[in-house]
Amino acid sequence: MKIAVCVKRVPDMDARFRISADGTSLDEAGLKFDINDFDAWAVEAALQLKEKAGQGEVVVLSLGPAAAQETIRKALSMGADRGIHLAADRIPFDGFAIARALAAELKDGSYDLIFFGKMSPDSSNGIVGPIVAELLDYACVTAISGLEMADGRGTAKRELEGAQEFVEFTLPAVLTVDEGLNTARYPSLKGIMAAKKKTLESKPAQLGDTMVTIKSLAMPPDRPPGKIVGEGAAAVPELVRLLQTEAKVL
């Protein structure tokens, strides 16, 4: 089984974000970056399938500036076999353009499965995986939190609002990974050493035209300051009064 995993380098969301002088990008100075959590689960899913099959190859792709190679190395140290870096110093906000560049690289790879994260916390569009599936004419199941493969077919579980869906799909397929599918392994020391020797090829990304651009970024309006109504059960009557008369939600 030949499996690809697309991974993205994302900033730590605990940070205080600052808007750059151009008004359309975020200042990256001082931000810590790591692999998108959803993508770490995607790598884990691919590794588990390969281990279960006892053979196969897991290829990791990332599009972005040179630092994206660190993200690929992390996946290699978890156990992936080799990496492909699609180099671009500035990526458009347009997820479609990213999907096009990834699809151009993936199309001749004869992959049985291509994994993506469900979304990433920064752009949170979650569109790259399904667009790649369309461009390659692969079957596609999004946001899976359960997966079983047998006889060249798969069954996946998806969480819907207040419901669960179980879907069957054929290969080749694109799968996007939701929380709950697995717990990602930490790279072992041996894994980190081994990753240094694995192949990591870098080539320019073929980004086409973009149709979506950022016009401006802004900080959300502050919420008006709240108040502590009181302590313990004694504060309940006053809270209820405020909910009725001030907030008008009861």
Add this chain to the structure above:
Amino acid sequence: MANIFAFAEQRAGELRKVALENVTAARALADATGGEVHVLLAGSAGIAQKAEQLGKHGADVVLVCEHDALKDYNAEAIAALAADRIKSGGYRVAVFSTSAQGRDLIPRVAAKLGVGIVTDVTDARIEGDAVNVKHPVNIGKVIATASIASTPAVIGLRPGNTTLVENTKAARVEQVQPVGDPSASRVKVKEMKQGTSAKLDIGEAPVVIAGGRGLKSADGFKLVDDLADAFGNAAVGATRAVCDDGWRPHSEQIGQTGRVVSPDLYIAVGISGAIQHLAGMRTSRTIVAINRDKEAPIFKIADYGIVGDVAEVLPALTAAVREARKSH
């Protein structure tokens, strides 16, 4: 003049609230330019009955596609059908929802049409040659205004962000045919397990009571369930810590990796207020926090706070809410 397309999401033959939100938002876009709203509704035989409700929320035309293989969400067939209708109708904007189904559907549709797409949209306007949308990024800490240059522009609205507006016009119904054979999809829903239908979804309920580790155990959540019961229109949510411990299902998780909700009232019970949790509820209209630690970060975002033990405060609040609801 620009006509607007909207998609009507259904589950088990019932329209989801997001369907009405899509139509309401499409109506506003169409009114701004003097155009019509055309809504696509797909399902098994009989789904056409739901067209009236779509008309009430602003549809001029409801395009109904009935087929046995469209009973459940059929990603490939619906994406093909929607892309085909959008292309032939010459719409300026195609409005979908960023629901679980929408997240799956919209990128496929945009890819088939080769047009620009933005999801999780909180505001959309047609301005000159562009469709400009607001889209929260970095877990809502920054709001981006993005410009979509293509026609049509495909957008996915953030669920729960559009206030429904009713309208008195009746919609014209047109039957449309599926594109290709809907039974031939490579992805098939084998089973759908619906939670008890009596339970409100956290994304749709006007009131959300969310619990955290401060409730101590799965049994401790009874206090939260009771309060939700007292409200009558409330759904129960949870933090990741609690879902990871198996006290509540992951479908109830609110936050960065869970659901994003913005109810009229959000009550956080025994929740510390980690940034990843705030990402899922910071846009709620009124926020109440109950926590025994007066330094808990949740109080910084709350409109009203009570410092106290959940075991003491919740039963008192539940009783008071029951009383208040009775006098309505």
